[in-house]
Amino acid sequence: MKKDIKLNDIIIFAVTLILAVIFAFPIFFNIMSAFKSNGEIMRDAIAFPKGFYLESFKYLLTETKYPEAMLNSTILTVCSIAVMILVIPMAAYAIERNSSKWTNGIFTYFLFGMMIPFQVYMIPLFKQLKMIGLFGTLTGPILVYISGSIGFGVLLFTSFLKGIPREIEESAEIDGCTRTGIFWKIVFPLLGPVTASMVVLQGLGIWNDFLMPMMVLPTGQAKTMIVELFYYVGEFSSRWDMIFAGTTMSLVPVLIAFLALQKYFVKGVSSGAIKG
Template sequence: MQKRKSIGDIVLFAVTLVLAVVFFFPIYFNLMSAFKSNPEIMRDAIAFPKSFYVDSFKYLLTETDFPRAIVNSVLLTGLSILFMVLVIPMAGYAIERSNAKWTGAVFVYFLAGMMIPFQAYMIPLFKELKMFGLYGNLVGPIVIYISGSVGFGSLLYTSFLKGVPREIEESAAIDGCSRYAIFFRIVFPLLGPCTASMVVLNGLGIWNDFLMPMLVLPSDQPKTMIVEIFYFVGELSSRWDMIFAGTALSIVPVLILFVLLQRYFVKGIATGAIKG
C-alpha cells in the first residue's frame, strides 16, 4: 500500500512538473527573445541570444508612445482595483449579513450578469458611454471594469464571509461600534485573502485586456501597453524585437504582483471554495 502510494506521488509530481514546464516555456521564450535583435529572432527563434541586446527597450521607451501607454495601463488597472476594493466588499457584506428579502434578488441579479457574454451587449454599452460622455477617456473602461466585476466579487466575498463568526460583530456592536466601523475595522481586515484573490484575478484581466482599451480609448492617442504592442504587428512584416521587449515589460509587474500576493491568493481561493 505504501509502495503504491509512493508510485502515485511520483507520477503526480512528474505530471505537475511537465505542466509547469509547459506553462512556463512561453514566459521563458518571451524573456529570452526580448534581448535579441529582429534579424536574430527571425534567423533562429529558439536559440539563446548571442549578446545582451537592449536597443529595442531603449527605442520603446524613448522613440515611441510606450511610456504613456505604461502610465495608462497603471492608471487603468490601479484605479479600477482601488474602487473594486472599496465597493465590492461592502456589497458582499450587505448581501451576506442582511436579513432583508430583497438582498437575495440583488445577489441573483449580480450573478445573472456573469452569464451574459460581453459581445452580446458591447455595442449598446459603447453607445451608453458616448451618451454619458465617458467614451474616449479612461473613466469609461474603469466604470465598465468595476461594474463587470461586481458579480464575481460578490460571490467571492459572500462565500468567504460565511466563515467569519457573527459573534465578533455582535461584540463590537455592544461596545458601541457603528455598522461602518464594524466593517472597516473588524470585518474588512479578516477579508485579506479574499481581497488578494480579487486583486490578482481582476488585476490580471484588466492589465492584459486588449478589446476594451482598443475600442474605447481615442485612436490618435497612446492607449495601453497591450494595444501599443499590437501596433508592431504588420500585415506583411512585424517588429518581433519590439513585440517581445514590450511584452517583457508588461509581464514583469504581473509576476511581481503575483509573487507578492501568491500566498494570500491561494488561501483566498481555497477558503472561498470550501465555505461556498
C-alpha cells in the first residue's frame, strides 16, 4: 500500500512539474528574448542571449509613447479596482444580509449579466459611449470595467459573506455601532482574502485588456501598453525585440502584485468556493 502511495505521489509530482514547466516556459522565453536584439531573435529564437541587450528598453522608454501608455494602463487598472473595492462589497453585503424578493431579483439580474459575452453588446456600447461623450476618454473604459465586474464580484463576495457569523455584527450593533460602521470596521477587514482575489482577477484582466482600449481610446494618441506593442507587429516584418521588451516591463507589476497577494488570493478563492 505504501509503495502504491509513493508511486502515486511521484506520478502526481511529475505531472505537476511538467505542467509547471509548460506554463512557465512562455514567461521564461519572453524575458530571455527581451535582452536580445531583433537580429538575434530572428536568427535563433530559442538561443540564450549573448549579452544583456538593453537598447530595446531604452528606445521604448525614450523614443516612443510607451511611457504614456504605461501611465494609461496604470490609471485604468488602479481607478477601476479602487471603485470596485468601494462599491461591490457593499452591494454584496446588502444582498446577502437582507434576503428578500427584491434583493434576490437584483442578484439574479447580476448573474444574468455574466452570461452575456462582451462581443454581443460591444457595438451598441461604443455607440452609447459616443452619445454621452465618453468615447475617446479614459473615463469610458473605467466605467465599463466597473459595471462589467459587478456580477462576478457580487457572486464572489456573497459566497464569502455566508461564512462570516452574524453574531459579530449583532454584538457591534448592541454596542451602538451604525450599519455603515459595522460594515467598514468589522465586516470589511474580514473580507481581505476575497478582496485580494478580486484585485488579482479583475486587475489582471484590465491590465492585459486589448479590445476595449484599442476600440475606445483616440487614434493617434498613446493607448495602453498592450495596444502600443501591437503596433510593432507588421504584415511583412515585426520588431520582436520591442515586443518582448515591452511585455517584460508589463509583467513586472503583475508578478509583484500576485506574489504580494498570493496567500490571500488562494485563500479567498478556496473559501468562496467552499462556502458558496
